[in-house]
Amino acid sequence: MKENWPRQVPAVELDAAGVARLVLPLFPGDRLRSFAPVSGGLTNTNYKVQLVEHRAPLLLRLYQRGIAPARKERAIDTLIARRVPVLHFFHLGEANPVTGHPYAVLDWIEAPDLQQSLAYMTQERRLALAPKIGRTLAAIHGFRFEVFGFFEDDLKIKGPIDFDRAGLLAYLDQSLIQGRGGERLGPELTQRLLAYAAEHGNILSDWLQQPSLVHGDFNAANILIRPEAGDEIAAIIDWEYALSASPAIDFGNLLRPPFDADTTFAEALARAYVEAGGFLPRDWRRIARLADIFSFADILNRPQAAGVVVADARRIVAGLLEAPTS
CATH class of the missing domain: 3.30.200.20 (Phosphorylase Kinase; domain 1)
Structure with missing residues (x-):
């Protein structure tokens, strides 16, 4: 995306x-x-x-x-x-x-990022890559912390953060109502999103068993692969937004377009993640999509947000609101 x-x-x-x-x-x-x-x-x-x-x-x-x-x-x-x-x-x-x-x-690692490779990747290659990404995510999330929160530069937690329903509602109020995000999202989508979070936000608690290392920007641009070695993962890069949080944050980020509609990719990803020791709640994909709203609320509230970024944020929010809730 x-x-x-x-x-x-x-x-x-x-x-x-x-x-x-x-x-x-x-x-x-x-x-x-x-x-x-x-x-x-x-x-x-x-x-x-x-x-x-x-x-x-x-x-x-x-x-x-x-x-x-x-x-x-x-x-x-x-x-x-x-x-x-x-x-x-x-x-x-x-x-x-x-x-x-x-x-x-x-x-320097001589390897393209996944975002560059997707344009010429067959579905067969994507499905073969999904388990490798799943195992890598399980390894990342296997690093645990005492509380949820943003890191100091020595990986101590600055202050606890709530990633449950109350935390999401508070963050949406800060970003969309008190901040500039609601104006960019538009009044209708803003009110619908607030209502959705209030009604369905409790599902976030199903994935808050243990604070985990979360990349915070886990998307195709930050996954380097080696095509000549069967698309093995060469490196995960750009950890500036890493934090102690719910693994749902990383899954929500990864499963934005173009992976959002690829059910077989998500299933292969999930199987490998669980086999490697990761935990997934029953409704993990829905939780991941809702958790991704933390990221888009932040993006919408930044001092500068390009038109294409705002358009993508509106598309993600609209997709969440239109998706089945059961």
């Missing part, structure tokens, strides 16, 4: 001297062979960097939302790297002498 969403902030432009100044101190005596901006991503700026002596390419990332998301991403990498494929950090700098942004030098 996010393939048509514009960047939230302009990319940061670097020349060869700037790239060399950030990367070469980590590789004394080496020289810059080439660099190129990497497409994708809505917030940070990424460059693929190739040195002369260090043969493996590198990823240079400039964090444009400050140091806290960068520290959190590195902490998650350290926590889960043995069980979940992620990018390895060579270095994290809290500021840089070229642009001032926090930056990181990471592994």
Whole structure:
């Protein structure tokens, strides 16, 4: 779904001297062979960097939302790297002498993201990939915490958050009524969504057994695959929005279009998730769709929201309201 969403902030432009100044101190005596901006991503700026002596390419990332998301991403990498494929950090700098942004030098993985691959993927390949994603999600959600909430940069919880009916209603009030989201969603959809959440929000409690590590932006753009190796999962990237929450958040994000109407994909995903130790409540797909409203309420309330983003949010909300409730 996010393939048509514009960047939230302009990319940061670097020349060869700037790239060399950030990367070469980590590789004394080496020289810059080439660099190129990497497409994708809505917030940070990424460059693929190739040195002369260090043969493996590198990823240079400039964090444009400050140091806290960068520290959190590195902490998650350290926590889960043995069980979940992620990018390895060579270095994290809290500021840089070229642009001032926090930056990181990471592994470069030569693998397309799933969003790029979907256009030429057969249904057979999609169904073969679903169990791999399911097992990866089970591994992510296997990391548990004491309470639900957003992470500090050291993965301590800032403050508890409610992901039940009361929490959703409070967040919708904050985002749509007190905030700017309701104006963008429109009065009719806003009132229908509030009524729906009040009537059906109790189902969220069926998936709140244990606070789990949740990616928070688990969609096709953040899943790297290796087509030459049977579409194995190469890495899960971009952990800036990770939190301690219900696994329903990640399932809701993943099962947006184009996967929302693919029942066989969802079934294969679910079977592998459960076989790998994950828990799914009976009405898990409906709960996931409702949990995804937390994300869209946040998106609608941001200071800037592009027209295509608002249109997608309206489509997701309308689809939830029109779906069967039993």
